Amino acid sequence: MADRAAVRRGQLGMTEGELARRAGMSVAYLRRLWLLDGDFDPSAVRRVAEALGMTAEELTGGRPDAPEGQSVAAPHPALSQLPEGECWERLGTHGIGRLGLPTRAAPLVLPVNYLVDARTVVYRTEPESPAAVTAGAPLSFEADHFDDRSSGGWSVLLTGTADRISDPAAVRALAARPGARPWAGGPRNLWIRVVPVQVSGRYIRHL
Amino acid sequence: MADRAAVRRGQLGMTEGELARRAGMSVAYLRRLWLLDGDFDPSAVRRVAEALGMTAEELTGGRPDAPEGQSVAAPHPALSQLPEGECWERLGTHGIGRLGLPTRAAPLVLPVNYLVDARTVVYRTEPESPAAVTAGAPLSFEADHFDDRSSGGWSVLLTGTADRISDPAAVRALAARPGARPWAGGPRNLWIRVVPVQVSGRYIRHL
Numbered sequence: 001m002a003d004r005a006a007v008r009r010g011q012l013g014m015t016e017g018e019l020a021r022r023a024g025m026s027v028a029y030l031r032r033l034w035l036l037d038g039d040f041d042p043s044a045v046r047r048v049a050e051a052l053g054m055t056a057e058e059l060t061g062g063r064p065d066a067p068e069g070q071s072v073a074a075p076h077p078a079l080s081q082l083p084e085g086e087c088w089e090r091l092g093t094h095g096i097g098r099l100g101l102p103t104r105a106a107p108l109v110l111p112v113n114y115l116v117d118a119r120t121v122v123y124r125t126e127p128e129s130p131a132a133v134t135a136g137a138p139l140s141f142e143a144d145h146f147d148d149r150s151s152g153g154w155s156v157l158l159t160g161t162a163d164r165i166s167d168p169a170a171v172r173a174l175a176a177r178p179g180a181r182p183w184a185g186g187p188r189n190l191w192i193r194v195v196p197v198q199v200s201g202r203y204i205r206h207l
Numbered sequence: 208m209a210d211r212a213a214v215r216r217g218q219l220g221m222t223e224g225e226l227a228r229r230a231g232m233s234v235a236y237l238r239r240l241w242l243l244d245g246d247f248d249p250s251a252v253r254r255v256a257e258a259l260g261m262t263a264e265e266l267t268g269g270r271p272d273a274p275e276g277q278s279v280a281a282p283h284p285a286l287s288q289l290p291e292g293e294c295w296e297r298l299g300t301h302g303i304g305r306l307g308l309p310t311r312a313a314p315l316v317l318p319v320n321y322l323v324d325a326r327t328v329v330y331r332t333e334p335e336s337p338a339a340v341t342a343g344a345p346l347s348f349e350a351d352h353f354d355d356r357s358s359g360g361w362s363v364l365l366t367g368t369a370d371r372i373s374d375p376a377a378v379r380a381l382a383a384r385p386g387a388r389p390w391a392g393g394p395r396n397l398w399i400r401v402v403p404v405q406v407s408g409r410y411i412r413h414l
Contacts, residue, residue, distance in 0.1 A: 043250030065361065067350045069303030069320050069390065077392035096276030096353050096360075100307050100314035105404075106366035107307035107314035109349035113276050142316035143274045146303050151390050153303075154272065159313035183276065183358050184411050185284035197312075204391050 022051035068146035068153070074206045077151070082201030087156040090145075090201065091116050094179025097143030099123070099131055099194075100159075113182045114141065115174060120195050121158060122165065122174055124188040132190055133162045141194045154203035158196035165191035229258035275353035275360070281413045284358070289408030294363040297350075297408065298323050301386025304350030306330070306338055306401075307366075320389045321348070322381060327402050328365060329372065329381055331395040339397055340369045348401045361410035365403040372398040 014022075020030040024047055082090065091097075094115045101108040108130050112123040121141045125131040133139055139162050146153030165171055171191050174180060182188050221229075227237040231254055289297065298304075301322045308315040315337050319330040328348045332338040340346055346369050353360030372378055378398050381387060389395050 043253075063299070065297070065352045065354070066299055067297075067302030067304060067352050069301065069386065072386075073320075073388040073390045073392070077390055079391040079393070090272070090274075092270070092273055094276065095274030097274060098305060098316055098349060098351075100316040102309060102312075102314055103366075106345040106347035106368075107309055107316075108366070109305055109307040109314075109316055109347055109364055111349075111351050111353070111360075111362045113280075138313040140313035140316055142305060142318075144305075144318050145272045145274050146318070146390070147272070153318075153390070155318045157316055159310075159315070161313075179276065179279075181280040183280045183284060183353070183360070184286040184409075185280070185414075186286070202391075 019048065019051050023047040068148060071148040071151050074151040074204070076207035078205045078207055079202050080205050082154065082156065082203055084199045084201075087199050087201035088116065088119060090154055090156055091121070091143055094177070095143060096183070097121070097141050100140035100142065101130055101133065102138055109142075113179060113184075114143070115177055115179060117174065117193070120163075120193050122191060122193050124180075124182060124191050126186055126188055127190055129190075131192070133192065135162060135164050137162045139194060141196075150206075152204045152206065154201060156199070156201040158194055159198045160194055160196040163193040163195050165193055226255065226258050230254040275355060278355040278358050281358040281411070283414035285412045285414055286409050287412050289361065289363065289410055291406045291408075294406050294408035295323065295326060297352075297361055297363055298328070301384070302350060303390070304328070304348055307347035307349065308337055308340065309345055316349075320386060320391075321350070322384055322386060324381065324400070327370075327400050329398060329400050331387075331389060331398050333393055333395055334397055336397075338399070340399065342369060342371050344369045346401060348403075357413075359411045359413065361408060363406070363408040365401055366405045367401055367403040370400040370402050372400055 016027055020027045096111055097114045099110050099112055110131055115122045141158040142155060144153060144155035223234055227234045303318055304321050306317050306319055317338055322329045347364060347366040349362060349364050351360060351362035
């Protein structure tokens with residue numbers, strides 16, 4: 001893998017012709033790419049980065065893992081409510097959302113992989129996790145999507161109570177679904193259902 | 208703007224040559240693009256989509272606004288703690304995070320644009336918003352980043368208390384910073400500081 005500073009010094013570890021060939025472009029185009037700063041085809045940068053064993057972000061020095069919300073607000077934004085049906089559409093079948101768990105002081109807000117199951121949200125956890133709440137406990141669930149290109153996005157919030165899923169057949173059916181395996185690993189054999197009392201959603205409109 | 212079904216039927220609203228020219232590619236490449244299904248340069252799809260007045264997602268039928276967490280878990284993931292210094296690094300200077308606000312029942316979890324200011328997090332809101340908490344009120348703040356390509360990510364959680372920023376000079380300095388304008392619009396002249404009592408972070412390792 002190449003080092004960014006070395007690349008900037010022109011130490012590519014291969015000839016320019018070889019890099020252009022690997023990146024699937026002409027040497028002329030590669031040279032234009034080095035000269036321009038930002039105003040070029042992003043996939044070309046990605047191809048050059050891949051040919052150098054780097055990510056595009058490593059090559060260009062951006063932060064690939066920054067939170068959303070890096071770009072400036074749109075010129076005339078406004079916030080609108082989402083109808084409940086659309087909230088469920090936005091949640092889709094699965095994804096990553098965040099639990100809101102009450103404590104004596106400030107709530108815990110913890111990301112989880114979730115499945116949507118019959119207008120409830122289901123997640124899995126470990127018995128010793130703060131997310132391993134008891135049946136009937138109040139909790140909330142939030143999911144959202146923000147887009148740095150449009151400076152827009154949406155969020156959905158479920159507030160309700162927890163239910164533990166203990167029926168082995170129900171657990172088997174859930175575990176077989178796409179998105180059921182937690183990104184964070186671990187067995188996570190405790191399945192919890194967020195039963196919503198209230199569902200609300202908001203999105204950023206551009207006037 | 209073209210309609211996806213019409214595009215699939217070959218009704219492009221222009222000749223193939225014209226579309227290829229607008230997308231900056233040869234007709235031969237454009238024809239390869241129609242035939243292949245997924246195994247091609249994503250930016251080429253984007254250029255074709257732009258030439259048709261659509262987004263790449265609209266053209267290919269994917270959901271551009273799905274929550275993170277659509278891809279399957281990595282083979283051997285594990286969760287690790289982030290040291291506090293790295294939590295602040297991940298938060299960066301600004302972005303979108305989520306407030307956790309206690310209520311009598313389940314907490315509210317609401318996205319906000321934030322600024323990091325001297326190891327506190329600052330956001331702006333309206334006086335009538337649930338985010339307009341009083342000084343000393345407990346609240347939390349979460350930010351994260353998840354990446355559907357690597358099925359990895361991180362999250363940071365601040366739990367602490369709120370403070371209202373009333374000094375006009377402090378407000379002016381904050382308002383002048385990049386990322387200070389809220390994506391959701393509105394004047395949002397009430398500035399609130401999350402003063403953390405505890406800072407914790409986690410990231411997904413791949414073993």
